Amino acid sequence: xxxxxxxxxxxxxxxxxxxxxxxxxxxxxxxxxxxxxxxxxxxxxxxxxxxxxxxxxxxxxxxxxxxxxxxxxxxxxxxxxxxxxxxxxxxxxxxxxxxxxxxxxxxxxxxxxxxxxxx
Amino acid sequence: xxxxxxxxxxxxxxxxxxxxxxxxxxxxxxxxxxxxxxxxxxxxxxxxxxxxxxxxxxxxxxxxxxxxxxxxxxxxxxxxxxxxxxxxxxxxxxxxxxxxxxxxxxxxxxxxxxxxxxx
DNA sequence: TGACTATATTCATTTTTAATCATATGATAT
DNA sequence: ATATCATATGATTAAAAATGAATATAGTCA
Numbered sequence: 001x002x003x004x005x006x007x008x009x010x011x012x013x014x015x016x017x018x019x020x021x022x023x024x025x026x027x028x029x030x031x032x033x034x035x036x037x038x039x040x041x042x043x044x045x046x047x048x049x050x051x052x053x054x055x056x057x058x059x060x061x062x063x064x065x066x067x068x069x070x071x072x073x074x075x076x077x078x079x080x081x082x083x084x085x086x087x088x089x090x091x092x093x094x095x096x097x098x099x100x101x102x103x104x105x106x107x108x109x110x111x112x113x114x115x116x117x118x119x
Numbered sequence: 120x121x122x123x124x125x126x127x128x129x130x131x132x133x134x135x136x137x138x139x140x141x142x143x144x145x146x147x148x149x150x151x152x153x154x155x156x157x158x159x160x161x162x163x164x165x166x167x168x169x170x171x172x173x174x175x176x177x178x179x180x181x182x183x184x185x186x187x188x189x190x191x192x193x194x195x196x197x198x199x200x201x202x203x204x205x206x207x208x209x210x211x212x213x214x215x216x217x218x219x220x221x222x223x224x225x226x227x228x229x230x231x232x233x234x235x236x237x238x
Numbered sequence: 239t240g241a242c243t244a245t246a247t248t249c250a251t252t253t254t255t256a257a258t259c260a261t262a263t264g265a266t267a268t
Numbered sequence: 269a270t271a272t273c274a275t276a277t278g279a280t281t282a283a284a285a286a287t288g289a290a291t292a293t294a295g296t297c298a
Contacts, residue, residue, distance in 0.1 A: 003210060007130035012256090013123050029275060042257060044276055063265045063274050078205050083198035091122060131286090148245060161287065163246060168285095182244050182295045240298090247292070254285070262277075268270085
């Protein structure tokens with residue numbers, strides 16, 4: 001069933017990190033790769049799984065593929081909205097991911113590894 | 120992390136059926152077994168997984184073990200409440216399970232298989 | 239006590255999922 | 269055209285999860 005597929009897709013730490021980041025802004029694969037410090041193929045596969053479950057969508061822009069949260073699913077499965085807005089935000093792990101994204105943006109990187117500025 | 124364990128536990132059709140039934144009333148293993156028409160060991164294991172994730176609790180009453188939804192988790196992870204109240208109830212599959220529970224109660228069975236009354 | 243019932247657990251097996259490496263595709267820039 | 273970059277995918281391996289059958293444990297009842 002669709003619902004179990006959605007739940008299965010959300011039942012993984014890396015994928016929760018991804019949707020949490022996408023809550024902030026749309027990102028391309030290499031950016032997610034850099035922020036989560038995971039391999040390209042691994043991130044790509046996790047993204048594919050989330051997309052297959054209908055949780056995110058992808059959009060090609062020149063050589064990059066940007067991913068974003070599929071807002072339709074938030075109305076179809078309202079628990080996801082609750083999960084993102086009330087649950088995920090509480091967890092240090094996911095707050096940290098957002099902080100890494102902020103650092104990444106601050107340093108104006110484009111698809112490179114995050115430098116530890118010793119914050 | 121705890122959150123992924125909860126989501127993993129919910130990412131299975133049988134286990135969603137179980138929590139959906141327990142939303143209606145507390146049940147023992149053999150009742151769930153009869154209603155979902157699944158094997159004893161299988162149901163027992165699914166229940167264990169849900170309990171390990173903190174979603175349900177168990178309570179021994181003489182030779183039976185009754186399971187119920189752990190209300191604490193509904194405040195800790197508010198998305199579960201949304202999932203149960205707004206999401207699960209919409210799906211025919213889970214409505215059907217509740218109907219089977221009703222039939223089971225109507226026939227006043229105790230831990231036996233459901234008879235198809237041709238409803 | 240012995241037979242029986244409800245549940246949990248162990249073992250063996252199968253299925254599913256995750257991760258990694260290597261390669262393919264398609265776009266861009268020179 | 270060639271080199272390069274971003275992404276996806278195939279193949280493989282490793283790890284985790286699901287299932288069935290059999291067994292163990294504990295409670296009940298006669």
